[in-house]
Amino acid sequence: MEAQPARRRAERGHPKTAEPEERLRDYLRSKNLRMTPERRWVLQGVLSRDGHFDAEELLQFLHRRHMPVSRATLYRTLDHLTASGLVKRHRFGQGHALFEHIYGRHHHDHMVCDRCHSVIEFMNEDIERLQDQVCSEHGFVSTNHVMQIFGICKSCQEAEAKRMSMATREA
Amino acid sequence: MEAQPARRRAERGHPKTAEPEERLRDYLRSKNLRMTPERRWVLQGVLSRDGHFDAEELLQFLHRRHMPVSRATLYRTLDHLTASGLVKRHRFGQGHALFEHIYGRHHHDHMVCDRCHSVIEFMNEDIERLQDQVCSEHGFVSTNHVMQIFGICKSCQEAEAKRMSMATREA
DNA sequence: CTCTGATTGAGATTGAGTCTCAACTACAGG
DNA sequence: CCTGTAGTTGAGACTCAATCTCAATCAGAG
Numbered sequence: 577m578e579a580q581p582a583r584r585r586a587e588r589g590h591p592k593t594a595e596p597e598e599r600l601r602d603y604l605r606s607k608n609l610r611m612t613p614e615r616r617w618v619l620q621g622v623l624s625r626d627g628h629f630d631a632e633e634l635l636q637f638l639h640r641r642h643m644p645v646s647r648a649t650l651y652r653t654l655d656h657l658t659a660s661g662l663v664k665r666h667r668f669g670q671g672h673a674l675f676e677h678i679y680g681r682h683h684h685d686h687m688v689c690d691r692c693h694s695v696i697e698f699m700n701e702d703i704e705r706l707q708d709q710v711c712s713e714h715g716f717v718s719t720n721h722v723m724q725i726f727g728i729c730k731s732c733q734e735a736e737a738k739r740m741s742m743a744t745r746e747a
Numbered sequence: 748m749e750a751q752p753a754r755r756r757a758e759r760g761h762p763k764t765a766e767p768e769e770r771l772r773d774y775l776r777s778k779n780l781r782m783t784p785e786r787r788w789v790l791q792g793v794l795s796r797d798g799h800f801d802a803e804e805l806l807q808f809l810h811r812r813h814m815p816v817s818r819a820t821l822y823r824t825l826d827h828l829t830a831s832g833l834v835k836r837h838r839f840g841q842g843h844a845l846f847e848h849i850y851g852r853h854h855h856d857h858m859v860c861d862r863c864h865s866v867i868e869f870m871n872e873d874i875e876r877l878q879d880q881v882c883s884e885h886g887f888v889s890t891n892h893v894m895q896i897f898g899i900c901k902s903c904q905e906a907e908a909k910r911m912s913m914a915t916r917e918a
Numbered sequence: 919c920t921c922t923g924a925t926t927g928a929g930a931t932t933g934a935g936t937c938t939c940a941a942c943t944a945c946a947g948g
Numbered sequence: 949c950c951t952g953t954a955g956t957t958g959a960g961a962c963t964c965a966a967t968c969t970c971a972a973t974c975a976g977a978g
Contacts, residue, residue: 610924610975644926651966665953667838671935672965687887698881706874707896714867716858716903723894725878730886781944781955802934815956822935842966843934 593620596679611680612701617643618653622663627696628674668695668724685722689729696729764791765835767850774831788814789824793834798867799845839866839895855895860900867900 593616600619601611621638631650638645645653654675657663666674668688683704687696703723711718728736764787764861769789772782774896794898809816816824825846837845839859843885854875858867882889899907 608924612975616925644927647768647965648928648967649926652925667840684847687882687885687889689887690890693848696885696887700836700881700884703874703877703881706871706877707894709941710869710871711858711896711898714858714869715904716860716867716896716898717904718896718898719861720898721894721896723878723892725882725889725892727887727889727891729880733886733888779955783956785957818934818956819936823956824953837972857946 581660593623596623600657600660600662600707603656609656614645614649615653617645617655619657619662619688622657622675622677623679625677628676630672630674632672634675658711666722668693669726686725687725687727687729689732690726691728691732694729748835764794765796768903770850771828771831771833774907775825780827785816785820786824786827788816788826789821790833793825793828793846793848794850796848799837799847801845805844805846837893838896839864856895858896858898858900860903862899862903866898 597616599612600615604611604615609667613653617638618634621634621641625634631654633649635647635650638650654663654665657677658665658675662677662679663675664678666676666686668674668686669690670693682699683688684697684699685703687698688694707721708718729739768787768790771786775782775786788809789805792812792814796805796808797816802818802825806816806818806821809821825834825836826849829836829846833848833850834846835849837847837857839857840847841864853872855868856874858869859865860867878892879889888897
């Protein structure tokens with residue numbers, strides 16, 4: 577919320593990973609952990625992905641890019657990235673977890689289509705405020721929340737409507 | 748929302764499972780599925796549990812009560828109960844799914860304590876209304892939603908505060 | 919440069935949940 | 949009350965995301 581020091585301005589042109597890497601390093605240091613090439617690679621991979629991805633997908637991506645990280649290390653690093661607030665882990669109904677990097681992004685919630693599994697992001701200040709209110713009513717200190725609305729997205733509804741009208745015409 | 752037929756009134760004294768069983772039966776019939784002892788047992792077990800439970804726990808409970816349902820059948824039946832709107836499935840962070848029966852209960856959301864894993868239920872009309880509003884803004888038809896707030900509950904905060912003050916006194 | 923405790927990866931392991939299939943059974947229709 | 953058939957069950961095999969093991973390796977403070 578405070579004004580950025582002038583020094584920050586000079587960094588604008590830097591590679592996108594420089595600052596988050598610094599943040600990861602700080603986190604690691606605070607836990608007596610070490611920066612390693614593998615952790616750097618995972619961070620890079622995570623930042624390069626838009627939207628939601630799963631661990632397997634990221635693993636493939638890293639291998640294609642000649643950043644050979646083992647599955648074990650990938651999961652371990654995703655835990656650290658989550659703990660350091662650079663990444664968020666989701667569980668949308670299906671089996672496995674999905675991740676998204678939240679560095680430099682605003683908080684948002686999700687609508688998930690039960691048909692096509694597409695994900696719509698949204699954010700509503702009023703809801704957020706009410707959530708805080710509910711928490712304080714219960715003396716609960718919130719560190720995080722998820723809100724997922726499941727249903728049918730607009731285009732799936734339209735597809736459905738079209739299919740219905742076709743069927744009716746035939747009869 | 749309509750007035751109940753007079754016939755309903757006479758059922759007040761019936762065992763708690765009679766009406767939900769009817770509802771399950773209707774659902775099964777609509778899908779060309781059959782009512783079986785196993786499905787009845789699972790329904791009974793589910794209704795007898797307050798709050799959240801996992802599949803394994805329910806399995807043990809049923810076996811103790813001499814209602815020997817296999818793991819496969821339990822999962823299959825929980826799917827049907829979920830589809831018929833008698834049960835809700837949750838995934839609070841941890842690995843496995845938790846269930847709760849929602850027959851005769853009002854919709855509610857959850858706060859989950861990261862320390863002690865206790866779950867606080869809450870319900871806020873304003874939030875619900877805003878969610879509907881967000882959906883209609885996106886032409887999204889919602890069938891279901893989950894909202895989970897993670898953080899530290901009141902009693903864990905107090906425990907923490909006490910521990911801190913002890914530590915300080917020592918130094 | 920050295921030493922120590924953190925880190926890594928291959929592969930084994932876990933565990934929730936699903937699948938298979940032969941034996942069984944609910945129930946609609948005689 | 950039978951009978952036929954299509955749905956149901958359970959033991960155990962299987963899946964697959966995620967975690968664990970442990971010997972070899974390495975980061976980084978001093």
